[in-house]
Amino acid sequence: MKEQELKxxxxxxxxxxQAPPLKSNHATEFLLRLNKRKKNTRRKRMIHWAAIALVCIGLGGVFQMTQQEESNEVRKFQKA
Structure with missing residues (x-):
């Protein structure tokens, strides 16, 4: 009984x-919005990967600087 009432x-x-009727150019509007969203996501991805590349380059430079051996003058100065 309840199922019938619910139905x-x-x-x-x-x-x-009832849903409002769609405009005649709704398909083109949808495609324009979709393309705009794709452009924004591409731009965000490019910025994201550029930032990652900069961080990796920076870390590589720091790693190289830490691997260099100190000269005798620097060691003598640190001991003093």
């Missing part, structure tokens, strides 16, 4: 909540 209520609700 009936749902059907009534569905009839009341």
């Amino acid at each position: 009936k209520q749902f059907q009534l609700w569905e009839q009341k909540r």
Whole structure:
């Protein structure tokens, strides 16, 4: 009994909540929005990868600097 009432209520609700009619150019608007979103995500990805590359280059430079051996003068200065 309850299932039938629920189905009936749902059907009534569905009839009341009709979707508004779409514009005639809705497909082109959708494609324009989709292309705009794709451009934005591409730009964000490029910036993201550029930032990662800069961090890697910076870390590589720091690693090279830490691997260099100190000269005798620097060691004598640090001991003093």
